[in-house]
Amino acid sequence: MGSVRWAFRCGSWTPGRSDWLFAARCIQREEKDRIGQFVFAKDAKSAMAGRLLLRRLVCEKMGIPWSEIRLERSPRGKPYLATPGKVSSESDLAWSFNLSHQGDYAVLAAEQGRQVGVDIMKTAMPGCSSVLEFFRIMTRQFTAHEWSAIQSAGSEHQQLAAFYRHWALKESFIKAIGTGLGFNLQRVEFHLPSEPLTQDRVLHQTKMHLDEEEEEDWVFEKLFETAAMSYHWPHRQPAECLLLHFVFCWFSILFFALTPSIDADGLLEESLLDADHHVAVALGPADNTCPAPRPPSLLPPTTFTVLSFRELIDSASPLTDEDPTYWDSFKMKAEAPQRQKDTHTST
Known part of the structure; x- marks a missing residue:
């Protein structure tokens, strides 16, 4: 089975006129128009990168020519592949894919024969309140055990890192089981190992409790690295994420296989792209035609490949004519809201 992590x-992407206009020509017109409506350049760049990542995946891994790729959105606004599927050279298993972008990165995760979801976060001081007030607002999102772990982490920055780590695990789990606002976040509780995360080290000690029962077969792996849209089931973020996404982009990587009854035959990894960014990837039910999965202990660590802009567009071909006014509009945008700039500077 194929697996992609980009x-x-x-x-750090500061596109010039030619790069921005070429990127805009390589996505569908309605997506180009949607991206053009973003107020801030940071959001426009993240959305553009996300569309290019997705189209690169479909072109390179599914064998669909760039010009034939058709991405549409569900009534809930979630993208899906509308182009008729083709058999890949690796196998006839369908690909599932998920994209997320926050902070400094856009990340794509894709898996053949399994559903996949991704979430991204960054450790940063809250821009609208103190850490204490921020935690008070978010009290109901974690269990007493989790709050104890968060608030005993050390300094305020370390507490925030622990907060975002727990949040990433919960959010990834919710995306994996395909629920959203209706899921009580306190039903799932994570028990982190006492052993600290270190660079290039994979751990398996994190435990998950669902409805106060430990899922003993779950395996949690943590891997530090210096350098993740699904068409099978929609991703829906809890309303609380709308607040969190303004203040973090701490990445956690989360892999696990789920059956509809949430069996625990799976794998969970957490990974840092850098000191602040954590990406979460959740794998859903395996296709019935898949061979029996290997035990988690035999699975190699899944790492992310950080692409350059040239690599991002190396399979791209223009879909529309050049629109000079698109650059004129983009270059007038502020990079980010002033509050985000101030928060970033203070951390």
């Missing part, structure tokens, strides 16, 4: 660093 990342693109939007935060």
